[in-house]
Amino acid sequence: MAKENQFVEQIADxxxxxxxxxxxxxxxxxxxxxxxxxxxxVIRPYxxxxxxxxxxxxxxxxxxxxxxxxYFPLLIPMSYFTKEAEHVEGFAPEVAVVTHAGGEELSExxxxxxxxxxxxxxxxxxxxxxxxxxxxxxxxxxxxxxxxKTTRPFLRTSEFLWQEGHTAHAxxxxxxEETLAMLEIYKEFAENCLAIPVLTGRxxxxxxxxxxxxxxxxxxxxxxxxxxxxxTSHYLGQNFATxxxxxxxxxxxxxxxxxxxxxxxxxxxxxxxIMTHGDERGLVLPPxxxxxxxxxxxxxxxxGGVIEACEALKAELxxxxxxxxxxxxxxxPGWKFNEWEMKGVPVRIELGPRDIEAGKMLCARRDTLExxxxxxxxxxxxxxxxxxxxxKDMLEAARKRRDERIIYADDMAGILAGVEAGKFVKAGWCxxxxxxxxxxxxxxxxxxxxxxxxxxEKCAVCGEKAAHVIVYARAY
RNA sequence: UGAGGCGUAGCGCAGCUUGGUAGCGCGUUUGGUUAGGGACCAAAAGGUCGUGGGUUCAAGUCCCGUCGCCUCAACCA
Numbered sequence: 001m002a003k004e005n006q007f008v009e010q011i012a013d014x015x016x017x018x019x020x021x022x023x024x025x026x027x028x029x030x031x032x033x034x035x036x037x038x039x040x041x042v043i044r045p046y047x048x049x050x051x052x053x054x055x056x057x058x059x060x061x062x063x064x065x066x067x068x069x070x071y072f073p074l075l076i077p078m079s080y081f082t083k084e085a086e087h088v089e090g091f092a093p094e095v096a097v098v099t100h101a102g103g104e105e106l107s108e109x110x111x112x113x114x115x116x117x118x119x120x121x122x123x124x125x126x127x128x129x130x131x132x133x134x135x136x137x138x139x140x141x142x143x144x145x146x147x148x149k150t151t152r153p154f155l156r157t158s159e160f161l162w163q164e165g166h167t168a169h170a171x172x173x174x175x176x177e178e179t180l181a182m183l184e185i186y187k188e189f190a191e192n193c194l195a196i197p198v199l200t201g202r203x204x205x206x207x208x209x210x211x212x213x214x215x216x217x218x219x220x221x222x223x224x225x226x227x228x229x230x231x232t233s234h235y236l237g238q239n240f241a242t243x244x245x246x247x248x249x250x251x252x253x254x255x256x257x258x259x260x261x262x263x264x265x266x267x268x269x270x271x272x273x274i275m276t277h278g279d280e281r282g283l284v285l286p287p288x289x290x291x292x293x294x295x296x297x298x299x300x301x302x303x304g305g306v307i308e309a310c311e312a313l314k315a316e317l318x319x320x321x322x323x324x325x326x327x328x329x330x331x332x333p334g335w336k337f338n339e340w341e342m343k344g345v346p347v348r349i350e351l352g353p354r355d356i357e358a359g360k361m362l363c364a365r366r367d368t369l370e371x372x373x374x375x376x377x378x379x380x381x382x383x384x385x386x387x388x389x390x391x392k393d394m395l396e397a398a399r400k401r402r403d404e405r406i407i408y409a410d411d412m413a414g415i416l417a418g419v420e421a422g423k424f425v426k427a428g429w430c431x432x433x434x435x436x437x438x439x440x441x442x443x444x445x446x447x448x449x450x451x452x453x454x455x456x457e458k459c460a461v462c463g464e465k466a467a468h469v470i471v472y473a474r475a476y
Numbered sequence: 477u478g479a480g481g482c483g484u485a486g487c488g489c490a491g492c493u494u495g496g497u498a499g500c501g502c503g504u505u506u507g508g509u510u511a512g513g514g515a516c517c518a519a520a521a522g523g524u525c526g527u528g529g530g531u532u533c534a535a536g537u538c539c540c541g542u543c544g545c546c547u548c549a550a551c552c553a
Contacts, residue, residue: 019547028487034490038544094552110521115553148552209553229553266553284502300511334513350512362512445547476553 002278011342012021014280018224022156023153025274029343032153039151039158043267046343047154049291050270050372055141057193057288058163058265063187067165068138072119074143080118083243090210094146096158112145117211117236117262120166121244128248128258131170135178139165154271155228155476162266164417167377168246168258172193172237175259180233182263183216186231194269195286195394196220196276197402198230199471201449206436209262213237219362219448219471221402222275225422227448233263271476276398283344284366285392287387288424293323294383295340299333299352307376309356313349313379320380322387341366346390347383358373367394406471411460412442419445426451430459445472 011028012020026032031047034040043051059069075098081088091114097111113119120138128136134316146160154160165182169175183200190196198218208215212234220230238257240246246258277284287293294317298310310326317324325345327336333350340348351364361379364371367390376380406424409415425445429435438461440446451469459466 017547022547034545036544090552144553146552149550150548150552152546160553162553222550232553264553268553297512303511330510332513333511333517334515337512338514352512354512 007466011282012224014278019152020277021278022271024222025278026153027341029283031270031274034153037158038158039148039432041153041157041159043161046291047270050273050285050289053289053291054265054269055163057189060158061189062139062165065137065181065185067136067139067167069140070138071140071142072113072116072123074113076113076116076119078109079113080122081111083118084211084240084303087211087238087243089231091115091146094148094382096147113142114144114146115262115264116140116142116144116164117166117240117260118244121240121246121260121263124166124168124258124260125245128168128246131248131250131256134170134248134258135167135174137165137167137178139163141463152271154267154274156268160266160268162264164262164264167261168241169260170248170250170256170258172259175237175261176235179214179216179261179263179388182261183218183231183233186218186233186263186265188270189423190220191232191270191395193286193288194273194276195288195391195398196230196272197395198397199451200450201452201471203232203449204436204447204470207447208432209234211236211239212262215241217449218270219473220276221405221424221473222272222476223278223401224275225405225419225424226368227424228268228272229448229475230269231263231265234261236260236262277394278344281338282342284394285344285346287346287391290317290344290346291323292325292343293344293387294347294349295336296324296326296349296351297333297336297340298326298328299350299355301328303353305356306351306353309376310351313351313361313376314465316380317383320384322380322383337364347386349383365390367397408456409460410458412439415445415460416443417440419443419472419474424448424471426454426469427455427460427469428458429468429470430464431467432462435459435461439472443472443474445474447471448473448475466476 011024013098014021017452030044033042035042095114096112141163143159143161148156151157166177187198187200190198198220200218203215203217214235216233217229218231219227222228240260241258247255250256264383277368279397295309296314298306314324314326346366355361359376360373362371363374368401407418409418409425409427415425415427436447449468451471456466456469
């Protein structure tokens with residue numbers, strides 16, 4: 001018991017102090033460290049490896065849709081931002097600006113990109129001349145900077161990594177389809193790779209991207225019941241195409257304005273993984289993106305044959321494509337168990353003289369903490385199967401946790417009670433801005449997403465006829 | 477930007493009220509022992525107390541400024 005307490009002291013209690021738990025976990029598992037400039041973070045190798053796995057999975061999906069990767073400059077002339085009125089208004093407060101370079105004041109200040117619609121729009125205008133140039137689909141993996149007042153590793157930092165896809169199309173219908181197709185890719189990725197169930201749908205006017213016609217989101221529920229906007233896909237209509245002059249000659253010989261989209265996910269997804277699956281012992285990483293999928297802990301490592309058996313097992317798993325590590329350090333087995341659990345490794349194998357003698361290994365899964373003996377022969381197949389099971393079960397467990405915490409409310413009191421209990425609350429909305437603002441004022445919850453296809457009688461605020469059902473929640 | 481908390485060894489902290497030799501735990505290093513949920517013994521190294529100024533014979537401790545971090549609130553992926 002004393003030892004158990006000693007362990008508990010290493011990270012804050014997830015139930016008692018979730019924010020502190022989060023900070024403890026990201027630092028102690030070496031996902032990140034703080035940078036010297038406020039709001040900046042160093043993504044350490046263990047954290048970056050998750051990002052690389054996310055990139056690989058995403059790139060495969062993008063390329064299947066004909067999206068090509070490219071890179072656009074970090075610095076954007078300030079004048080570009082003023083071309084789209086809503087866009088500049090939305091982003092102006094958080095743009096960092098370079099005013100001096102080469103020892104002189106610049107003739108035009110340069111924005112450090114907070115997002116790249118303006119510069120990509122400018123380039124698209126050059127590249128798009130004919131209907132034959134469409135659709136144009138590019139994506140970039142890059143850093144962006146938004147000078148946020150309060151920050152937290154992965155969830156909100158001044159500089160963060162993301163991908164931003166930008167497409168231009170000949171017709172409204174095609175652009176809208178692209179917007180929804182990308183949303184669907186994000187949903188499928190979140191569920192199948194990150195094991196995070198998400199609500200998808202459109203954002204209200206108040207919550208949409210500055211300059212978009214419509215913003216669609218994937219919203220995930222964190223352990224504390226708060227919502228995290230985990231990815232967005234924007235239908236930009238002709239707003240940017242008009243502002244940046246993206247025009248093409250149609251096949252009837254008439255000059256037309258294109259329709260554009262943009263969509264992105266960021267390193268915030270790593271925060272979503274941490275806060276969706278984490279438990280009192282630390283991280284729980286889904287196998288698809290876990291940097292290390294399986295750790296082998298030798299028992300009585302100095303006894304003859306143990307290390308050799310562990311190395312043989314490691315080689316076998318590696319050959320089968322499992323990301324595997326052998327913990328050959330001097331720490332005690334118990335110490336290693338706790339350490340690798342904190343780091344969220346999905347499967348641990350304990351292998352000692354007793355097991356080797358019996359031709360077995362002891363497999364412990366991180367998500368349920370269950371241990372089971374398995375034969376050493378055919379280990380690669382059984383570990384891969386176990387990883388797949390963990391992946392699937394993590395999604396189901398997260399879905400169950402979430403669904404139990406989605407409720408309906410008829411009035412403001414019901415919404416307030418719900419969000420205070422860490423729930424997503426569905427309620428009717430008349431559609432007016434005044435009612436939306438009032439909910440935020442009184443409950444600190446915001447409209448996360450339209451619950452599409454659902455209907456109800458009355459607006460929870462004013463009692464007038466409800467035009468929509470909205471999912472309300474407090475959000476990160 | 478508003479409110480609160482915190483900066484002392486790599487990490488976590490005590491010491492501050494009432495000024496007087498820089499402490500503890502973990503980790504690290506060295507040697508030895510160690511079998512399945514954070515092992516044990518012995519020895520050692522490790523500090524401009526965030527930073528600038530002030531008060532004082534004397535400041536980690538008191539006063540003023542400043543920087544940073546954490547939490548909450550407002551703004552946002």
